[in-house]
Amino acid sequence: MKDMTSQPLLELKNLEKRFLLDHGFLETVKLRGGKLIRERRQVHAVNNVSLSAQRGEALCVVGESGCGKSTVARLVAGLLEPSGGEIHYSGERIDNRSRQANMALRKKMQMIFQNPYASLNPRMTIRQALEEPVRYHNPSMSRAEIRDKVAEVMRSVGVDPSWSGRYPHEFSGGQRQRIAIARALTVDPEFVIADEPISALDVSIQAQVLNLMLEAKDERGLTYLFITHDLSVVQHFGTRVAVLYLGTVCELADTATLFENPKHPYTRALLSxxxxxxxxxxxxxxxxxxxxxxxxxxxGCPFQSRCAYADQRCKVDLPRPQQQPDGSLVACHAVEEGRLGD
Incomplete structure (x- = not known):
């Protein structure tokens, strides 16, 4: 029998995602040195990413725009298919199963998108938007039970149930994101993927939405995969942090450890x-x-062109994550060789 206490809820093993740029035959034909050759260009969005999330924690993935963090979120959610590697959920591999086979998983795993203005259907009232997932995943529930469930979740996120007959355009950005959170919570998930859920909101509203998500985490025992570029949010919200650069993990550490003693040159630059x-x-x-x-x-190292500590080894040899004495993982030759300095 498997030990469910020590087993990660989510585990990514050597995950990769590449997007083809050239699709048709003519797009792949290139002229090189007076010769015609066929060449397929690819965007290497996610490269050999290995992460795990324990039950009840908030794993934050941070990095600059274009580093692949949102692609990781979409791969986990099943919105994209990986080009390589494996995704395991609760001990079972899920990336190689059909959508039908993963249908039961959709109730356990929900996603909150970045833009509350685009993630809600403008033609549906809030009641319709919130009742739809409940009805889909719980076909045996009566209409009254569904309505009670939606009202209870709306109250829990600070939205008055009497507003459920309104349309999304009648709400502010912060209220819409609360409704989007409510939609994710209506099916009682255990794992929530949040893809930059507060970046489109005013700063004055961001803390309210973050606190709401933390309350939901404590009350419902949720596990979060939280995607963000804002390190001040990570310090408030996360239990562990993975720093991505060009689709690779530079550093992985507990939140307190990362902020007290960042090791990778890129992490240090971000925190500064x-x-x-x-x-x-x-x-x-x-x-x-x-x-x-x-x-x-x-x-070699994807960060070499911007790193003050890069040497010849960094240009030819891709660094592998190395365990540090404080438990963090760092992929950096300079850290491994002790030539970073403090």
Whole structure:
């Protein structure tokens, strides 16, 4: 019998996702040195990512725009098919199963999207939008039970059930995102994928929505995969943090460990950009150099062109995640060789 307490709820093993740029025959034909050759260009969005999320935790994935964090979220949600690697949920592999076979999983796993203005159907009232998933996943429930369930969830996210006859355009951005959270909670999930759920909201509303998600986590025992580019949000929300750069994991650590002792040069640069009230003389790390394109990834470390510590080894040898004494994982030759300095 499997030990469910130590087993991760979600586990990603060497996950990869590539998007083809050239599809037709004519698009693949290129002229090189006076010769015609066939070449298929690909965007390497996610490259050999391995992560796990334990039950009840909030695993945050952070990085710059275009680093592949939203692609990871969509791969886990089943909205995209991986090009390589495996996705395991509660000990079972799910990426190689059909949509029909994963239907029961949809009730356990829900997603909150980035844009509350686009994620709600403008032609449906809030009641219709919230009742639809309940009715779909619970065909035996009566109309009265469904309505009671929706009213209870709306109250739990701070939205008055008497507003359920209104349409999405009648609500503010913060109210819409609360409704989107309510829609995810109506089917009583155990795992929620949140793809930058507060980035489209005013700063004054962001804390309210974050606190709402934390309350739902405690009350319902939720596990989160939280995608964000805002490290101040991570410090407030996350239990563990994975830092992505060009589709690869640079550093993986507990939130407290990452903020107290960041090790990867990219993580240090990200954290130095977070405003601190206590800093009289902020020590910002300014990254120089060009960001490589995900179409033609560099041979060695993907961060080499912007790293002040890069040497010849970094240009030819891809660093592998190494366990550190404090439990964090860091993929960096400079950290491994002890030439980073403090």
């Amino acid at each position: 950009a977070v405003p601190q009230l206590k800093d009289d003389r902020p020590n910002h790390i300014r990254l120089k150099g060009e960001i490589p394109t995900p179409i033609n990834l560099p041979k």
